[in-house]
Amino acid sequence: MHPIAERIQREFAEGFVKAVEWRGDLAVTVTRKALHDVARFLHDDRDMDFDYIVHVSSVDWPDDEERFEVVWEFYSIRKRHRIRLKTRVPEADCIVDSLTDIWKGADFMEREVYDMMGIRFRNHPDLRRILMPDEYTEGYPLRKDFPLQGKGWRDTFEFLNEGRG
Amino acid sequence: MQLDDQRTTIYKVDPGRPETESLPLVRTEELLLNMGPQHPSTHGVLKVILELEGERITKSTPVMGFLHRGVEKLAEEGTYHQFIPHTDRLDYVCAMYNNFAYCRAVEKLMNITVPERAEYLRTIVAEVQRIIGHQFWLGTQALDIGAMTVFFYTFRDREILLDWFDELCGARLTTSWYRIGGVERDFTPSLLDKLRRFLDYFLPLIDEYVVFLEKNRIWVARTKGVAVISAEDAVNFGLSGPTLRGSGVDYDLRKYEPYSAYPRCEFSVPVGKNGDTYDRYWIRVEEIRESVKIIKQCLDQMPAEGPVMAEVPSVTLPPKDRVFTNLESMIQQFKLFSQGFDAPKGEIYCGTEAHKGELGFYIVSQGGGKPYRLKIRAPSFIHMGAFDFMSRGYMIADAVTIFGTYDIVMGECDR
Numbered sequence: 001m002h003p004i005a006e007r008i009q010r011e012f013a014e015g016f017v018k019a020v021e022w023r024g025d026l027a028v029t030v031t032r033k034a035l036h037d038v039a040r041f042l043h044d045d046r047d048m049d050f051d052y053i054v055h056v057s058s059v060d061w062p063d064d065e066e067r068f069e070v071v072w073e074f075y076s077i078r079k080r081h082r083i084r085l086k087t088r089v090p091e092a093d094c095i096v097d098s099l100t101d102i103w104k105g106a107d108f109m110e111r112e113v114y115d116m117m118g119i120r121f122r123n124h125p126d127l128r129r130i131l132m133p134d135e136y137t138e139g140y141p142l143r144k145d146f147p148l149q150g151k152g153w154r155d156t157f158e159f160l161n162e163g164r165g
Numbered sequence: 166m167q168l169d170d171q172r173t174t175i176y177k178v179d180p181g182r183p184e185t186e187s188l189p190l191v192r193t194e195e196l197l198l199n200m201g202p203q204h205p206s207t208h209g210v211l212k213v214i215l216e217l218e219g220e221r222i223t224k225s226t227p228v229m230g231f232l233h234r235g236v237e238k239l240a241e242e243g244t245y246h247q248f249i250p251h252t253d254r255l256d257y258v259c260a261m262y263n264n265f266a267y268c269r270a271v272e273k274l275m276n277i278t279v280p281e282r283a284e285y286l287r288t289i290v291a292e293v294q295r296i297i298g299h300q301f302w303l304g305t306q307a308l309d310i311g312a313m314t315v316f317f318y319t320f321r322d323r324e325i326l327l328d329w330f331d332e333l334c335g336a337r338l339t340t341s342w343y344r345i346g347g348v349e350r351d352f353t354p355s356l357l358d359k360l361r362r363f364l365d366y367f368l369p370l371i372d373e374y375v376v377f378l379e380k381n382r383i384w385v386a387r388t389k390g391v392a393v394i395s396a397e398d399a400v401n402f403g404l405s406g407p408t409l410r411g412s413g414v415d416y417d418l419r420k421y422e423p424y425s426a427y428p429r430c431e432f433s434v435p436v437g438k439n440g441d442t443y444d445r446y447w448i449r450v451e452e453i454r455e456s457v458k459i460i461k462q463c464l465d466q467m468p469a470e471g472p473v474m475a476e477v478p479s480v481t482l483p484p485k486d487r488v489f490t491n492l493e494s495m496i497q498q499f500k501l502f503s504q505g506f507d508a509p510k511g512e513i514y515c516g517t518e519a520h521k522g523e524l525g526f527y528i529v530s531q532g533g534g535k536p537y538r539l540k541i542r543a544p545s546f547i548h549m550g551a552f553d554f555m556s557r558g559y560m561i562a563d564a565v566t567i568f569g570t571y572d573i574v575m576g577e578c579d580r
């Protein structure tokens with residue numbers, strides 16, 4: 001196993017779920033409960049030193065029991081290594097701890113995840129929609145059950161239906 | 166129309182009496198100002214709500230998404246090859262680099278090695294695109310804060326390069342020249358010749374741009390010490406590219422995780438000291454010079470002949486001339502575009518140093534011809550996250566400088 005993953009497993013025996021290494025990328029999955037502590041450890045520990053946040057993303061797996069996967073990617077500018085931290089949340093209770101108190105840049109990225117996938121972040125300073133309009137109520141566009149052409153709204157544009165016989 | 170009480174008390178001036186007597190006490194209170202979405206300096210459609218105390222910004226709230234087209238959703242519905250033209254429309258000023266970043270990500274997913282000549286071609290065109298991007302930035306950023314002249318000079322030279330792109334791939338801005346596994350076509354002798362001549366013509370002109378700005382006292386006063394961010398904060402916010410390097414962090418993926426032909430070229434990464442707009446300007450100008458150096462080295466080192474596309478028939482496209490004459494190649498092309506190639510299960514992240522910062526693609530594949538999830542790490546979006554932090558305490562007019570300092574393009578920011 002990758003030394004970073006080994007270290008996380010040692011420090012967080014309960015929170016650690018699995019580590020996958022593929023094409024040189026290391027992805028570590030942890031439980032939702034341990035997420036914030038693991039992130040804090042990754043940021044503060046001398047050997048980890050993940051000071052740079054690359055992106056926050058989310059993946060929808062509609063068939064799984066824990067439907068959503070939230071993905072953070074970190075980089076260490078001094079140590080030059082990378083890690084992808086992942087956690088799973090069920091649909092009924094899709095809320096995870098926000099990491100904005102550790103990486104300030106997570107603010108907008110987490111807002112985007114909320115906007116696109118509907119995952120809420122606990123202790124986020126300003127959790128609002130960011131790309132979609134504030135008053136948008138038709139769901140979260142990047143979920144797999146959201147159709148590509150939108151949800152009905154488009155059909156109300158009269159000029160689109162003209163001449164369709 | 167009736168003015169509300171507040172405004173009438175502040176601005177009521179009776180023309181019959183001298184001003185000193187008629188003016189009531191000036192009250193101060195916070196003022197909300199909507200800047201944008203159609204403000205010319207926002208480079209697209211961006212709105213920022215500024216909370217002001219006098220002329221000082223106390224808080225700013227960016228409102229984005231006016232240009233949101235759901236590119237990430239579209240990616241899930243098309244094959245990997247079909248997504249290349251969509252990447253043109255992200256950062257529409259620098260389409261080539263978006264193509265490059267995307268193709269690199271898919272190549273990492275498919276584990277494809279690009280032939281040597283193609284790597285050099287890619288690096289050359291990417292650096293030409295970097296020059297265009299920085300020229301565009303120099304011109305428009307100076308124009309935004311009132312220095313107009315340099316705009317004409319940078320755009321004059323940018324035109325030459327855009328025409329060069331036109332000859333290369335048939336489009337000036339939406340290029341789609343990169344392909345998964347290589348590039349669409351090789352350089353012609355005329356293109357090589359034009360590029361060499363351009364570099365000789367262009368190198369002395371960089372000093373000319375610099376004179377227009379650095380001798381302009383107003384421009385210098387409006388950039389020095391404006392939008393300062395410390396190295397720790399810049400890293401913490403996830404800034405990248407010249408915006409981060411201005412603060413003294415030499416994070417450049419071309420050096421940190423070398424790719425393409427960059428490890429075979431000698432170049433330096435300019436790093437600023439003060440983390441202000443002036444330092445970021447200086448970095449961009451130096452990067453233009455470095456780009457010229459890289460292109461010259463690539464032109465000298467490049468193998469004279471060789472394939473420009475990897476030979477992996479299940480993934481990469483057949484050469485165009487074979488498609489028109491050979492039935493099997495045509496079938497291959499058709500199948501690759503309509504069904505796509507079978508990607509392995511897995512997920513990758515691949516970051517590329519575009520001229521704005523780290524442009525990354527995170528691709529989750531579940532097998533099959535379409536990405537299961539594709540996330541674009543757009544530097545403009547992430548830079549906007551630091552806007553509130555960086556604008557506090559500055560004047561309203563500096564907000565324009567701060568947009569400029571990020572080199573923001575809303576197509577990429579909103580995706």
